[in-house]
Amino acid sequence: MTKIKARARKILSALEKAYPEANCTLDFRNPFQLLISTILSAQATDVSVNKVTPMLFAKFPDAESFADAKESKIRNCIRSIGLYKTKAQNIRNACRIIMELHNGKVPATMKELTELPGVGRKTANIVLGNAFGKAEGIAVDTHVTRLSGRLGLSAEKDYNKIEKDLMRLFPSTKWVEISHMLIAHGRKVCPARSPKCGECVLRKSCPSAFAFEKKGGKAKAIKQVYG
DSSP states (O other), rough: OOOHHHHHHHHHHHHHOOOTTOOSSOOSSSSSHHHHHHHHHHTHHHHHHHHHHHHHHOOSSSSSHHHHOOOHHHHHHHHHHHHHHHHHHHHHHHHHHHOOOOOOOOOOOOHHHSSSSSHHHHHHHHHHHHHSOSSSOOOOOOOHHHHHHHTTTOOOSSHOOOOOHHHHHSSSHHHHHHHHHHHHHHHHTTOSSSOOOOOOOTTTGGOOOOEEEEEETEEEEEEOOOO
């Protein structure tokens, strides 16, 4: 654990230098908009969500309007987003609970947020960290999962277990931003396919080694070894 913690410190330092302005890439003006946007972002890109939310929030500006809306009308606004039928149902039901139990306001605790339909720890962590300034955990998405494995920070596959591993390695004051930085790095340098190891600022701290062979003048990753 001591070696892993030392690696985590180096990784954190390098990421802070590489991504000093990393933040939530979902567009939002208040906790409610962030909650809805994050529910929509499951298995969808933030870019695609940001394209539909301006029209969505113009039609449904608050929890009351969503709660009173016909599900079909919500669906029509988010058809371009994956799983739009399930998400429309979850959003309306979540807003009904917010109206009935929370006076129309987004709750600001992990327990209350995760009791809403369509809201797991990832969504709750994003809302708490970025809308309320509360660091109760680390938001783990596909990028964070992938990099946690490649960097040797967690051998787990379950999001909640990965989160626990990361929370042990990084100080709580960095929980919100470490997620943003890992996501930014995953998008820019370390995607699922063809990671750019040659230009990676974390390569000296990364136990995943890539062997390269040149074909047609291009470097091609042929092997990945996990340490």
